[in-house]
Amino acid sequence: MPAPRATTLRDVAEAAGVSIKTVSNVVNDHPHVRPEMRERVLAVIERLDYRPQAIGRQLRHGRTGMLALAVPQMDMPYFAELACNLVAAARSRGLTVLVEQTDGLAEREREVAAGFPVRIVDGLVFSPLNLPDAELAQRRDRTPVVLVGEHGRDTGIDRVSNDSVEIGRLATAHLLDCGRRRIGMIGTKLRSPHLVATDRHAGYRRALDDAGVPADPALLSPTDGWGREEGERSTDLLLEQAPDVDAVFAPNDVMALGALRSLRRHGRRVPDDVAVVGVDDIAEASYAAPTLSTVAIDRAFIAETALDLLIRRIGGDDSPPRTAIAPHRLVVRESTCG
Known part of the structure; x- marks a missing residue:
């Protein structure tokens, strides 16, 4: 069954007993239309469910909305x-x-x-x-x-x-305030430059330096992606490189959720054995088990x-x-x- 034909400007004009130009003036809110004529045309537009081609009209006026x-x-x-x-x-x-x-x-x-x-x-x-x-x-x-x-x-x-440097510093400083000293960072980029990863790593290093905690390359676990799977794999690698890790900073919450899964598989209790913090405060962070500490971005x-x-x-x-x-x-x- 063919779709019903869309109502046109001509249909409205014929039903209202006016010219196409008059209907066009009403649709485009032209000021020089008599009030009674405008009401008549608008009533027909509503009755026929006429939908003006707004994009074409707005393009002619230079804006599409x-x-x-x-x-x-x-x-x-x-x-x-x-x-x-x-x-x-x-x-x-x-x-x-x-x-x-x-x-x-x-x-x-x-x-x-x-x-x-x-x-x-x-x-x-x-x-x-x-x-x-x-x-x-x-x-x-x-x-x-x-x-x-x-x-x-x-x-x-x-x-x-x-301010990703400050975000990385704040997250790491929180882990330090919780008494952690073997703080790993997952999600450092392995190949292509990535400003977010670079900046959040710089913040991580700044917090360690401020606390007088030496940086250990074994506590960095690189990855090419920032999803859940990468977070889990990156944490697996971190645990292999640094079995004594007592905290994980993930540069986003999705990776942090992957880290929680990895830690569960390895029998590490969160936060008793390993604390975890992410970034973004996505909706899922407050429903994770355990619920995820994070740096919320507005x-x-x-x-x-x-x-x-x-x-x-x-x-x-x-x-x-x-x-x-x-x-x-x-x-x-x-x-x-x-």
């Missing part, structure tokens, strides 16, 4: 929850968000940075992982963009970031601030680029101090 969010992986809770925050913030402003997944691949990130084939979005919130800053800085697409995350420091583009702040910056740029703001740092805080649960 749509934004894009490009992130590496939607199956990573941090990015999924960030997307929820951004969508909610945009909806409160009458905007719609299209979500694009790049898989953290430089080629996909390059395509996003180059712009969409058709101007369907007014602006882009972008979290690149592997696209060099030099390429981001030279992007020719004129669509306003705001970066989120540690990358893009030297691009001359608005950015909302985290994703609502990231979403709201990125959106505010983007809307200003869309509106023509040509002030110098701005960088905002999201607040963070330590959340102590069962996995560290019981």
